[in-house]
Amino acid sequence: MTTVDLGTIRRLVSVTVDDVEHRVPEGATIMDVLDSAGADTPRLCQAPNLTPVNACRVCVVEVEGSRPLVPSCARRVEDGMVVRTDTDRVAHSRRMVLELLGSANDMSQAGDDVARWSIEYGADPERYGPVGPPAAAGERGNRHAGHHSAPDGETRATVAQPVTVDNDLYVRDYARCILCYKCVEACGTDAQNTFAIAVAGRGFDATISTEFAVPLPDSACVYCGNCIGVCPTGALKSVAEHERREAGVWDPEGETVTSTICSFCGVGCTLELHVQDNTIVNVTSPHDHSVTHGHLCIKGRFGFQHVQNVAPPRDR
């Protein structure tokens, strides 16, 4: 977990970004430098409250002396480092990552930033041909590593598949999953230490899965919802949000956010109640909060029914 260490005074190192010199604390990432300089650096798998996995590669930059591009989210600065973000190679790789993801995934709920970057970098996912048929439920998880049937190229392969709804609290819409590993980290050592989900399979057929893809109620899941809190694409979302979206009444513009303190136990987590149409639709916590780092438990995340005193969203 990334923590801001205020206790020790860190040495400053000198880094040049696009010919401008910056003095930054040792241990900062290149992305920290870019952020403080006000650059709009795209990112998908990075989160301030998670260990970098540098998997998506959309944040890459050129670093003098390195042949491949370097993920700015993970690479720590070194004194004298020379970084370039304004090159063709950087622009091309960023565009292609967005384009390749767009060609394989449903990115429509990945947020305004992703939509803006895609336009800015000129991603054109449609050039890979028409979308191929979606997988049946469970089919993608059953593919055998090292084997795939040879494509004819007439359509493009995607990760499209039905939404998994196997519990009352949240849904898993893996047609949107970009395999950013954030949920796995949040469920594992970065927050929850529950390890209910992991990456299974290999290559393009890799999925986020429980053991033998059993339904969540049969897994170790404790419904803390921390995976939902970090998912960047809308692949994981509360049943409340899913149902509103399905019904066409999802209204992010009309949403209000109210801060409060969770009353279930003595820890006192800060909660942000997201309210649409007088109903709590999601509960989050700020990732820079010193206690929660954005992570909650089932009571804070989902225990809001008693507040609004209405029937749970799905009665089984």
Added chain:
Amino acid sequence: MDLTLLADAPTTAERAAVDAVVGSAPGTGPGSPTDPADGTGAADEGRRDLLLPAFHAVMDAVGWISRGALSYVCETLHVPPAEAYGVATFYALFSVTPRAPRIAHVCDDVGCAAFGGEDLCAAMEERLGPEGSGEEVTWTRSPCLGLCERAPAVFLQTTHGHGQIAPADADAVTHALDGEDVAGPDPVVSTPQAGSPDLELLSRVGVVDPGDLDSYRAAGGYAGLRRALAVGPARVVDEITVASLTGRGGAAFPTGTKWSAVAGSPDPVKYLVCNADESEPGTFKDRVLMEADPFALVEAMTVAGIAVGARLGYLYVRGEYPAAEAALLRAISEARRHGYLGDDVMGSGRVFDLEVRRGAGAYICGEETALMNSLEGRRGEPRAKPPFPTVSGLFGKPTVINNVETLVNVLRIVEQGGPAFASVGSGRSTGTKLFCLSGVVARPGVYEVPMGTTLRELLELAGGVPVGLKAILLGGAAGSFVTPDQLDVPLTLEGTREIGATLGSGVVLCFDESTDFAAVLRRIAGFFRDESCGQCVPCRVGTVRQEEALARIERGREIGGRTVELQLLDDVDRVMTDASICGLGQTAASAVRSALSLGLIGSGGGARRNGDHP
């Protein structure tokens, strides 16, 4: 961490298989990850490093990994079941769904397909039905099995043992599946130069009995270790540096630099790892060394381990190499019995021992950091570098990882001295080098030549420049094609770079004019699509799009015309090469790029739909 396990119980056979692995694990050996004195922290995770051995044991006993078996493995090794499932499903040799307990993996890769591999697949389909069908016996297609010099190749994975057949025919395969004993391929046959006095690395192939320590000693074995112990670790590292030995696994990194870094690290726990996962299509040199001269690798690892200060070395052998694994296990136990391994190596007071670990069908596990994750019982996903393995490698400890051939070179360097080694070859390319010749050559096999030998001279050794030679895949699927007008290239790091090629892992796979290069490229693209670990977007999705585009070009079904498709391939190539995490993605377009630029495909074949190409 408390584990939540599925309710399914293991069968008696599954339980016994897992217990046997955990019971026999040398968990208290010197420097072992759970040795409480070594403070690696790995003990907090139980024996997660035994995950692959445990899964192998279950596969070998019952043919697949059931829920009950997985739960029992998790309980025994203290691994969360979702993570264990993620590991089991990463490897091609494991199955988490019921599968016939006797399976033939039939190579349809570039060195076999046109040389009987596709015909054999068709014959197997006729006999056993479609791939994967069948309750008791079945067959499946496989990437290169490292037996390309005797195509077509088959690997047998059954509950009554593992084996290799090459060259294979449908009768031999069906008989073997039915339980008949098969004689594995003889590595001596794969070494046409065997017995020649000019050899160094291959000098003992066909000369010594690979199962007999005395025979190895009679052929000069263990002179290297004796000298290494006499001169001491620092001097050995110096000799390696002076020799200018570069890694033979593909990346050609200076070995001395790695060794000095680890030897100089203040960390009391260090590891040595031998990368014997040889899976680059077209490569089989390490297999021949391990099968025919296993003591040499064991001795070389002992020299290396003691030189860098490691007390334990791991030998990660490709899962499809049962003969090599058996030869090494036998050699290690002999060496241990005679005091060449253990608590007091050759009476020197120094400690070094070896553990063999079996891969499970994943090319990516040849990448050094993926291999370390695999050894630790994780998915074989490459790690971010830095930190490099010399700083934080296996179990987070400073680690030297070297290829089999690199290590075997060490013996000669300690015996003859670094300068003698460096006097062969030129520049950074010193010593002799093994090449794997296959395809349309008269005498395929492993050849040893001094660095700087030309490609033409090498082909002469193997029976002459093949008639009708059209192109050579140099360096493997991650390498590139060269053409008959480039045969005078000196085989050095520098010489090949000059023509935009690479030595890679020493692959020299020859194709003649009858070759369907579109099919070859599609197989290469399909290989990378299958073998991508899936971690990073450029490679995970890029390899899929590359294969699709090649399929369209092959069928003359280009979207927007040839030029547009070539642009698309180039765009995908650039992002894979520039922005992938590891060498797999960074080289996944290399052979395709070179074939396109040489006009091996697209310059004739394939009807055009939208004729906007000049």
